[in-house]
Amino acid sequence: MWISVTLQAEADKAEALSDALMEAGALSVSIEDADAGTEAERPQFGEPGHLPTALWDHSRVIALFDAAADPAELGAMLAEAARAAGFDAVPPFTTETVAEQNWVQLTQSQFDPIRITDRLWIVPSWHEAPDADAINIELDPGMAFGTGSHPTTRLCLEWLCEAVVPGCSVLDYGCGSGILGIAA
CATH class of the missing domain: 3.40.50.150 (Vaccinia Virus protein VP39)
Known part of the structure; x- marks a missing residue:
């Protein structure tokens, strides 16, 4: 089992938050367009190495943690990552449990x-x-x-x-x- 934490971040802090979450102990981190599926969605096109410095105006930063992590410890990791990324406080976030899956079989399907x-x-x-x-x-x-x-x-x-x-x-x-x- 895993815990997925989804945080909201503006363009200028999403990458820094992603890096800080990895430093704080996240197993993986991804950044997505928080406006995906809405009128405000902004697709990214371009040549590799020539992408804009900020991918989206509003980003969703998703970090995966071990489900065995102590909730207080997880809160401390989020607070430290937010501080390191330049936030005054932990940005709004949600959590969900991610079940263990056979990812190879899921991909093959x-x-x-x-x-x-x-x-x-x-x-x-x-x-x-x-x-x-x-x-x-x-x-x-x-x-x-x-x-x-x-x-x-x-x-x-x-x-x-x-x-x-x-x-x-x-x-x-x-x-x-x-x-x-x-x-x-």
């Missing part, structure tokens, strides 16, 4: 086989191939590399199915799973 063409499927290793007569690429998908679901990856895979013939040389100049090179 989000990925199903993907049909690229009549003859090409991308199949996570924990699934049976839906079409035994097709080319089934077994791949353990993740969030940071090609699974065939992104439109550009899918378009390239469709093109490979049409254009590549035996004897062709193909270079997958990516930095992910190598799905295009495998498919070729």
Whole structure:
């Protein structure tokens, strides 16, 4: 079990609060747009390394602590983190208990086989191939590399199915799973 603490912070203090919570003993910390899902939501776009200094005007800082933490000790950690981040007092916050889960299994449940063409499927290793007569690429998908679901990856895979013939040389100049090179 874990305790999730969600604090509200303005743009100029969210990052400092995140860092201070980690220093105070949080197991993990994330920052989200507190206005997400409202008219005030502000999506972030840009090139890596060139993001604005403050992500959102109103942030939600979420820290995860061990459920065995003493409530008084947790309160002291929050107070220390708030002081270190420049707050006069602990900002408004809520807590909730987070149950232990099999995160690998939960992540895997989000990925199903993907049909690229009549003859090409991308199949996570924990699934049976839906079409035994097709080319089934077994791949353990993740969030940071090609699974065939992104439109550009899918378009390239469709093109490979049409254009590549035996004897062709193909270079997958990516930095992910190598799905295009495998498919070729």
